[in-house]
Amino acid sequence: MRQIPVDMTGTTVMVAQPPQLKMRDKKHGVVAVDPETNGSLMTVDVLFVANGNAEVITVTVPEADISGELTTGTPVALTGLVARPWENEFNGQKRHGISFRAAAVTSLAG
Numbered sequence: 001m002r003q004i005p006v007d008m009t010g011t012t013v014m015v016a017q018p019p020q021l022k023m024r025d026k027k028h029g030v031v032a033v034d035p036e037t038n039g040s041l042m043t044v045d046v047l048f049v050a051n052g053n054a055e056v057i058t059v060t061v062p063e064a065d066i067s068g069e070l071t072t073g074t075p076v077a078l079t080g081l082v083a084r085p086w087e088n089e090f091n092g093q094k095r096h097g098i099s100f101r102a103a104a105v106t107s108l109a110g
Contacts, residue, residue: 006081015074017045059100068107079104
């Protein structure tokens with residue numbers, strides 16, 4: 001799958017919603033896992049501010065690579081952030097978008 005590195009130069013990033021387990025199957029309570037490490041994956045909603053624009057994005061990160069207390073408003077660093085375009089078809093409906101994945105999320109709070 002194609003991955004596009006995200007340039008973090010000149011950006012401000014803060015937690016919009018604290019980390020939550022990423023669910024592979026919400027109906028059956030199946031947690032998503034990293035295929036390489038078999039560790040649980042988390043999602044963190046962050047406010048991404050760059051060039052005078054702000055947007056909330058959801059970032060997937062391995063649970064083991066979340067550092068510090070991540071509460072709403074906490075400034076964070078996203079290490080190794082990449083964007084991944086995706087497309088699928090469900091019940092004849094085509095859907096597409098961009099997902100974000102980081103190698104680590106680290107609190108910058110003092």
